[in-house]
Structure formats: structure tokens, C-alpha cells
Amino acid sequence: MRRAALALALLLPVLAWGAPPPGAVNEETVRQIAAQLRCVVCQNLSVADSPSEMANQMRGIIRERLQGGDTPDQVMAYFVEKYGEWILLSPRPRGFNLLVWTLPFAGIGGGLLVILMLTRRWSRRTRERPVAEPVDPATRERIRREMTELGQ
């Protein structure tokens, strides 16, 4: 009995989260949508993070649209229709925008490749280093002479 009560207590929040009562709007969903939208009157702030009146009104519109039966995707589509993709904080991975998503990874990959090539080349060179260059007899003689001069 105690165990059943405990299980119910643990499960209840999950159940409540999973199935909100019809008509009610999950504030978390509102926040999630707002977090992906640019606050139009701010610089680099999402609608979720901005305290501005405009962002507040936009959150209200998100809530109302969800209440009206729109899916989160439909709500996003509405804002994109009105403002263009500019309203999305992260550009959609499509067309030219794809560059923004792939270029950093390509850069990291390319950098790793260069590091790999260079380290291999350098390590090979140090291994080859012990091969001494032959010193011509004249230089050898000069070194010897100057060393003895220094020694005196």
C-alpha cells in the first residue's frame, strides 16, 4: 500500500506533464517556442528572455494560438510568415543557411587534419636528424686551429 502510494506520488507529475487538461496551455511549450523566436525590438534576445512589452505580447500571442489548437510548428510558421526567417534565432539548415551549420565542423575537421599532417612531418624529421653533414677538411682544420688558439 505504501509502495503503491509512493509510486503514484512519483508518477503523478509525469502523468500531469504528459497529458495536460484539454484547453490548458503548457507554459513550458510557450517558453520553448518563445526561446526560438527573436525579440523584434531587442538586439540578440529571444522572446522568452526579453522583458520588453513587445516580447510579452508575443508570448501572449503564442499562448493564444496554442489555446486555439495550433501545434508548436504551426505557431512558429505563423511568425515566419509574418516576419520571414529573420524571426528564427537559429536559421533553418536549408540552402545557403546550411553553410552556417556545416562550416564550423568542416573548419574543425580541416584544422585537425593540418595538425595531424604537421605533427607527423615534424616527428619524421626529428627521427631523421642524427644523420650528420660531412664537414669539409678545410673547415675541420680551421675549427681545430681556433680551438687550440682559444685553449692558449
Add this chain to the structure above:
Amino acid sequence: MPAQRTPTDVDSDAFERGLGPRNPPGGGLGGGAKPPSEGIWRRGKWAIPLSIIPLLVLLAYGFWTDPRAIPSPLVGKPAAPFSVALFDGGRLHLGDLKGKVVVLNFWASWCYPACYEEAPVLERGWQTWKDRDVVVVGVDIQDTEEPARKFLKQFSITFPNGPDPTGKISVDYGVYGVPETFFIDRAGRIRKKHVGAVTDDVFMREVARLLKEGS
């Protein structure tokens, strides 16, 4: 005293020359560099400045474009219908204005100086064109009533004006700042979006263009 080369100087120069350049210029890393390693550094010298060029081009492009000029996807589309409660009482439905050219202006009393600059322009335009199938409509956004009424009184605004307390009209028109003005043709399509204060020239040009079209 001018530098006089002593025999020692000459000797040490000769010594250096005799040993030859052990480290070729630019190939210092690792010492005792062999020809192939020179290649990568010589090429590298060009690769670095060359790889900066595309970045500079991108940066230049970014600085040339105005971050505030956002192309509206709404130009050419039907103007979203709305109904606004006017400050003077009564309501205005955009749908009722079909067949007329509508100049829809979004403003706020705190929007200084742009809204203050264009208010007389809009009123002048309204006075000039109101008998020729042109309606100027003002929507006051992100504002409170008292300063808004003061603004209307200050400029003796007589064209229909109302607030947008929920921001719904603003979002429906993709408004991201004030002032913004939309020119709507007789068929109810948005034909032009003007960001910033409207001048007499812009008002005249757009209204005349839309009037000529569908009379």
C-alpha cells in the same frame, strides 16, 4: 668613428659563410630542414593571407548591409484583416476599406523623433487625398493611452487612429519598430512597406502610384 672592420670580424663572417646557412629562412622549425619542409612553409605563407580574404569579404558584406533593414515577406500579400477600437470612439475594420488605397501607419508617442517628424506629413496627406479614395489609418503600438492622446492633439491628427493593446495587429504586419508604414492597394494587397519616418515625397509617390492603378 666609422666602423672599421677588424680581422676578427672578417674571420667570423667567413666562418659563418663557410658553415653555410643551416637553417633556411622560414624553415627554422626542427632545424636541419630538408627541401620538402621548405615547401609547406612557403605555401603556408600564401595560404594564410589567402584564407583571410573570404572572411574579409563576408565581413565587408555584413557591414554594408543594414541590420535594421529587414525585407518584409508581406509585400505583395493580402493585408491581414483587423478591427481597431478608435480613440474617438467607434471601430474601424480594414475589410470595410476595400476599393480604397490605405496608408496604414504604426506609431507610438515615445517614438521620438521619427514619429514626430512624420505626423504632420501623414495629416497633410490625409487632408489632401481623403476625398480621392485614400484613407490614412494610425495604429498606436506599445503605448499608453494618455501620452498617445496628447500626441494626437499636439499634431491635430484627424485621421482614424486606435491602439493595439495585445500587439496582434503589429505581429500580423510583422512590425518590429516604429514608425512603419504600409501602403495597401485597392484590392487589399500590401504593396510597399516603409520603415522610418514617411516624407511627403514617399507618401505622394506611393499613393499616386496605387491610385493610378485601379481607378
